[in-house]
Amino acid sequence: xxxxxxxxxxxxxxxxxxxxxxxxxxxxxxxxxxxxxxxxxxxxxxxxxxxxxxxxxxxxxxxxxxxxxxxxxxxxxxxxxxxxxxxxxxxxxxxxxxxxxxxxxxxxxxxxxxxxxxxxxxxxxxxxxxxxxxxxxxxxxxxxxxxxxxxxxxxxxxxxxxxxxxxxxxxxxxxxxxxxxxxxxxxxxxxxxxxxxxxxxxxxxxxxxxxxxxxxxxxxxxxxxxxxxxxxxxxxxxxxxxxxxxxxxxxxxxxxxxxxxxxxxxxxxxxxxxxxxxxxxxxxxxxxxxxxxxxxxxxxxxxxxxxxxxxxxxxxxxxxxxxxxxxxxxxxxxxxxxxxxxxxxxxxxxxxxxxxxxxxxxxxxxxxxxxxxxxxxxxxxxxxxx
Numbered sequence: 537x538x539x540x541x542x543x544x545x546x547x548x549x550x551x552x553x554x555x556x557x558x559x560x561x562x563x564x565x566x567x568x569x570x571x572x573x574x575x576x577x578x579x580x581x582x583x584x585x586x587x588x589x590x591x592x593x594x595x596x597x598x599x600x601x602x603x604x605x606x607x608x609x610x611x612x613x614x615x616x617x618x619x620x621x622x623x624x625x626x627x628x629x630x631x632x633x634x635x636x637x638x639x640x641x642x643x644x645x646x647x648x649x650x651x652x653x654x655x656x657x658x659x660x661x662x663x664x665x666x667x668x669x670x671x672x673x674x675x676x677x678x679x680x681x682x683x684x685x686x687x688x689x690x691x692x693x694x695x696x697x698x699x700x701x702x703x704x705x706x707x708x709x710x711x712x713x714x715x716x717x718x719x720x721x722x723x724x725x726x727x728x729x730x731x732x733x734x735x736x737x738x739x740x741x742x743x744x745x746x747x748x749x750x751x752x753x754x755x756x757x758x759x760x761x762x763x764x765x766x767x768x769x770x771x772x773x774x775x776x777x778x779x780x781x782x783x784x785x786x787x788x789x790x791x792x793x794x795x796x797x798x799x800x801x802x803x804x805x806x807x808x809x810x811x812x813x814x815x816x817x818x819x820x821x822x823x824x825x826x827x828x829x830x831x832x833x834x835x836x837x838x839x840x841x842x843x844x845x846x847x848x849x850x851x852x853x854x855x856x857x858x859x860x861x862x863x864x865x866x867x868x869x870x871x872x873x874x875x876x877x878x879x880x881x882x883x884x885x886x887x888x889x890x891x892x893x894x895x896x897x898x899x900x901x902x903x904x905x906x907x908x909x910x911x912x913x914x915x916x917x918x919x920x921x922x
Contacts, residue, residue, distance in 0.1 A: 638675070639674065713773075724742075730784065731781075736752050753765050762869075791866075795865075797860070799899050800859070818882070825847075
């Protein structure tokens with residue numbers, strides 16, 4: 537266990553080292569391109585001999601003289617050269633800043649136009665984000681080309697920087713991609729009841745990198761039913777790319793639910809089915825009719841031709857010591873617990889009526905104990921006890 541943890545930590549450190557190295561190399565290449573190469577010595581006349589400095593002979597007892605004035609003059613010259621260099625590229629910097637500001641204004645204008653003419657907020661926001669990114673990337677590329685003076689050499693450095701950043705920012709890029717995919721495909725929207733991985737609840741907010749939901753209950757949670765727990769869960773949007781997405785309310789806000797009653801094998805099964813179906817139809821039937829019609833229309837449009845029960849149906853299954861009667865019905869995704877409670881109450885009251893006594897017998901776990909009389913070695917049991 538410790539060795540596995542050590543290997544995982546080592547891989548993580550190696551991955552971070554590689555990402556940091558790639559970013560450092562890319563940024564160094566870009567800085568070298570923008571700052572220029574070594575000074576050009578082509579201005580020297582050909583054939584001219586460079587005078588060699590006269591060698592100074594220092595005796596053992598002599599000290600090297602320090603010229604403070606020359607040092608100050610050299611530092612002043614360096615500062616003056618830096619100021620002149622900055623002053624020379626200042627117009628290029630101003631032009632680059634103006635280009636980036638214009639790109640931002642154009643992106644904001646396109647975003648406002650999309651939000652005005654498109655009614656679906658998610659898609660318009662995604663298109664606006666892509667347009668904004670494209671405008672900024674184009675403006676930054678043009679600005680850097682102006683500063684460097686060589687667009688072809690700059691493209692290589694930009695590609696190297698982009699590759700390094702894609703490794704270093706892999707998780708945010710995946711989350712942004714998941715947000716774009718959900719915006720265009722509409723896997724879920726604000727207000728939908730969804731299940732993504734271990735997250736189950738109602739969508740509250742969708743951001744560029746994360747999604748926030750109001751948690752709903754389930755097995756192992758403080759609320760066992762499919763009702764809100766009051767907690768908010770935020771998960772990264774890259775879950776859209778890696779997990780199954782279950783949407784309970786996007787196109788059809790109803791789900792199939794079941795309630796099971798156990799009866800003894802000696803009960804009248806056909807009579808029990810009729811009683812349960814009539815009772816369930818009186819309790820759930822009115823609200824199930826419209827949902828069943830909508831479900832049938834969805835299936836017909838999708839060319840999935842199979843029957844849809846307009847009323848609750850009862851199905852039997854055998855257990856070890858009794859028979860399970862399962863009532864299947866269609867109910868709103870957010871009203872499962874209320875509907876199941878109303879149905880259980882109605883069925884229990886109906887099965888307790890005196891006219892069903894003897895024909896419908898509720899089952900319960902029971903233990904059968906057989907008592908055996910002990911005889912001595914010389915005794916023989918009676919005939920009726922054999």
